[in-house]
Amino acid sequence: MTSPSGQPVSAVYGFARDLANLLREKKPDYLICAFDPPGGTFRHELYVDYKVTREEMPVDLRAQIGLIRRMLEAMNVAILELVNYEADDVLATVATIVEANGGDCTVVTSDKDCRQLISDRVRMFNVRKNAFYDADALMTDWGVRPDQVVDFQSLVGDSVDNVPGVALIGPKIAKELLQKYETLDAVLDNAGEISGAKRRENLINGRAMAELSRELVRLVRDVPIEIDWDACRVHPINQEQVQELCREFGFRTLAREMAAFQVEAPAADKPEWIANYQTIDTIEKLDALVAKLADVKRLSFDTETTSTNPRWADLVGISFSWDQGEGVYIPIRSPEGDVKLDESLVLEKLRPILENSAIEKVGQNLKYDLVVLRGVGVNVRGASFDTMVAHYLLEAGARSHGLDELSLRYLQHETVKISELIGTGKNQIRMDQVPVDKVGYYAAEDADIPLRLDPILSERIEAEGLGDLLTDVELPLIDVLVEMEFNGIRVDVERLNELSRQYGERMEVLEREIYQLAGRDFNINSPKQLGTVLFDELNLPVIKKTKTGPSTDAEVLEQLAKQHDMPAKIVQFRQYAKLKGTYVDALPVLICSKTDRVHTSFNQVVAATGRLSSNDPNLQNIPIRTQESREIRSAFIPGTPDWKLLCADYSQIELRVLAHFSGDPALMESYQKNEDIHARVASEVYGVPLDQVTSTHRRSAKAINFGVVYGQSPFGLAKSLDIDKDEAYGFIDAYFKRYPGVDVLMEQILVDCQRDGYVRTILGRRRAIDGVRTADKRDRLKRQLTMPERTAINTVIQGSAADIIKLAMLRVHRRLEKEGSPAKLLLQIHDELVFETPPEYLEQLAQLVREEMESARNLAIPLVVDIKSGDNWAQCEPLL
Missing domain, CATH: 3.30.420.10 (Ribonuclease H-like superfamily/Ribonuclease H)
Structure with missing residues (x-):
């Protein structure tokens, strides 16, 4: 997200919203924000390698620290900072003073170091999870008391801050040791009697490092700082300054929220709750x-x-x-x-x-x-x-x-x-x-x-x-x-058990092949051990880094697979492990004993675009076009013997919505003629006759079509098609020259969003989006959109498609009720509806569903529905 002047402001926006939510929802009497000082602290003097493994703060984020301070000042929030001490030390001192004076204190952070501050009067709050963290949560996580946190971290260490700890002492062992010996000193004093020769040796030889680690992780509770408690009280925000900053940063939505924001009145002035x-x-x-x-x-x-x-x-x-x-x-x-x-x-x-x-x-x-x-x-x-x-x-x-x-x-x-x-x-x-x-x-x-x-x-x-x-x-x-x-929907448990066995066998084969390529056995599920094999032993290049070391995520492995066989097998292994854990082994456990069916929960208020999502289980994330996805879908069956499943899927609904909104003549003509839109775009982009379009041409055109809906950049398209950026840019440029109405539509969406601070879907659904740049700050020729700009375009298109399928669901539901149909609507998976029906009602149901779905909303081009039927979800064949 950038301001109208092009300055990065996403961190300022997130921080200000979180702060406003804290003031509004938690209603503190005092509020303090602590900052780390520039330069090192006393911990760097104790240990020269302290935090040496941490990556430098991104330039974009560093540039926003001063802007955050300006926002804090406008919101009248006290700022504390002390040379040679970390912000956590300042917070620890504040919490200690408050507790000593009989007050309650909440430390708003997810930093594990602050767990040592937890007490009957001090707890933590995680803004991202919107959840408090107390002694019970700590015991559940680490199995220790707050007074044992420092000793726990001294044994385990901290890779983020490069706190050494004791070699080969992980969280589980540290918990067991502290449960038995209570303190770090007692553990170290009794190191000679601890089981495991290597563990015993490490504890004996690592005593100095453990004690150093204790000094690094223990927070200072009495930093020499003067605190003006009156300034730390929650005061009304300075609306004039806040609104001016919101204008400067381009925060339209936040400006409206802040304009209506008032710090809560004292308790005596609260409205009385009469009940x-x-x-x-x-x-x-x-x-x-x-x-x-x-x-x-x-x-x-x-x-x-x-x-x-x-x-x-x-x-x-x-x-x-x-x-x-x-x-x-x-x-x-x-x-x-x-x-x-x-x-x-x-x-x-x-x-x-x-x-x-x-x-x-x-x-x-x-x-x-x-x-x-x-x-x-x-x-x-x-x-x-x-x-x-x-x-x-x-x-x-x-x-x-x-x-x-x-x-x-x-x-x-x-x-x-x-x-x-x-x-x-x-x-x-x-x-x-x-x-x-x-x-x-x-x-x-x-x-x-x-x-x-x-x-x-x-x-x-x-x-x-x-x-x-x-x-x-x-x-x-x-x-x-x-x-x-x-x-709900029935699942074939025997089929899932068979798939579980097959996937387990495939994983075992892959495991042996991976060990052979690596030259040794290791824990494939450990990113650290995998990183050692890939980068230290096989000498493959580090593509990107995380806080804890070189990344081994799917994107990195796919790039490395071009240079070595092992990364591709790791990707396959992970895919099987995920499918097995998420669906094959999990679905039988989720079968309701009352119904012998799986009952997913459809979330109506999660996706900001208006789409439905699902959980327990999440059926909308089952892959679609792989062999494994078909195998898993084959386990979804009708709940009554001899009944059939019927699947009705909107054909390219998002692209049809794009054609409707853009009114582009060429795009409209293709849909009016019911042409293969991907083949048509391939013909236009590659400059070849329609009958000479190859499967490779069509696949690239499909990526371009859907990339447009998501505001994809040339870099993103190049990555998805494995081509160079210039070639990808040429494809996108050719697309917009052939379909200029789409280019005009996208630009108009961004202009309207930048002006209004929100976009609307076809049914008027509204989504507030900040950070869209003014037209003069965007270079249309480069086709480089920011995340807010991509979100604005995608929301209009994808959100409108979501609106339409909701209308279709309502129409089908009412028609089924009106006709007293025995058929049942079971699932909505993005653009697809899944039903179960007696076989004698199958053709009648297909006709009903087609009529209602294709009539759900009048567009400038027709809506088209593909209907299939079969004995399970994977084996559905075209019906009409």
Whole structure:
């Protein structure tokens, strides 16, 4: 990301957004930012090689440090820095002072050195993961207490800072030693009795290095620095300065967020949280509640369960809210001796309410609740507002759309956290093991808050022109996704077991071949050992480096494969290991015992483009065109004997969207004639007749076509086609000369985004994007786009394609319901829908699906759907 003047500003942008989120969501009383001083520190005097292996800070990042300081000053955040001491030492001193005075301190960092600061009053916070880190998390990770962190690191060392540690003492051994001997001194004093001759020898001979390492990793808790605590208080930001910096850096989205940003008022001025939450613990109270809910037009509800997977979950209770501040909880499962009501009785009494579409339903992540209730025989109707989905439309790029964050941001209310009820890590319990009086308040609050958020978010939705997208697409889509998740898909376990055996055998063969080429055995899964073999023993060139040494990632191995046979075999080995671990061995474990099917979860609020994603398992990442991908897909079968799978796939939908938006005559003509667009582009780019286009020509043209959609540079195309950059540039230049309408479209997208700070898809979906340069700063002839510019173009095209397939899903779903079809929609994989159907309904289903998908949205050129059918996902053959 660069500013309008061409200055790198991506780090400034990320830092400022994180800082604003901390102020808004965590609401600290004091906030301090510590910087490392220029030059070395006392640790370099102790050990001349301290941090010597670290790469130099990138020039682009170094240039932004001063800009970050300017932003901090504009936001009135105190800065601390002390010569000869690292920022971590300053933070350690601050934390120590705060704790000594009875305060609580959060150290915002992912630096492992700061784990030694953890205590009852000091914890860490990881901004990227949006998660706190405490003593329990430390014990789970390293198996040590906070007071043992320094000794642990002294034994293990730190490759990032080049802290030596003790040779051959890894995290597992260090944990075992400290569990037995408690301290580093005790470990070293008893080194002679420790098992393992080499380990014993290293501990005895490495004592000096271990003690040196302790001095390097131990943070100084009393640095000689004066702290003006009043200046460290959180003060209102200087809006004038912040807005001026946002203009200078080109941060339109951040400018709008900052303009509405206010540091929270003192506690005495906070709005009072008035709530009347009750537990329904008798049938009489339940009957009274049902009577009340029958008279309301709109309510909010939430379910409490035993699992985050709705098809595996047991219902623990249901909560309702019908007016702001009012909430009730109905317990169904609870600890032995605690109050609960019979599940069947509760559901039968609530069914007329939940299945009445005239009573509008509000909630947070309603899809989950609807799948849970569908599992116990209740088909909820009338979903009218989902706070998570609404906020996703408003801020697609936000880190979280969780209820805790929304409550803090819009209601200034700190919610009860689920971790306060069920705990975390190995000590976590199920919700049905938590006393009802604790669950009751939490659950009622979870029903109340969405009702309070509804009018706030609805107003923003309308103001930003997203009302139709929410009402006509995203909310109705919830019912479709519920159906798909509830249905699940069957997998052939015997087939997967056979593939597991085959892949294991192939890996063993590859392993032997790799060892033979290396001349010795080594741990193929260890990047360090692999690096030693490749670069030290085989003398292959280092392509790129990471913090811990030469990179051995897939990109590097593919380049090295041109010089030696072993890297290619490593790539194959890794591919089999990934497929085996991610799908072949994992899928059987994910089969739900209630249904004998796999039920993936479709994520509606993750991808900023509007695309759906999936997890547990992630079926959208199964490779498509390899032999192994076909083998894995062959394990996906219909759930009923003799039924068929039907797959309907949009043909080149993103390129058709590109043609629609660009209106390029040549591109439009190709699609109107239903030509092979890749062959046509190959003919134009290579200057050969259509009937003389080779498979190599077509493959290159396909890379160009899809590269255009993603704003690919000549360098990127050259890499993907394994050609030189000049040849790639020639291809791209020839493409835009033949299809100038596409060039005009891309430029217009960037001009509009630079002006507005966002782009919109075909249905008006909005994505804020900062960092697009002004036209005079872009050299169109060089075809070099920045990441924000590529993102802007891709969002318009790919996001519009995502809009269209969502419309198609809605149309198909409604038609199937209307006709009472036995067919079931099971999966959406990007541009493809997968169904299962009785064979006698196959042709009728194919016709229905084609009609609805090809009519989903009127474009300037026709939408085309390819339909296949078969006994499993891999063996589907063209049907119509």
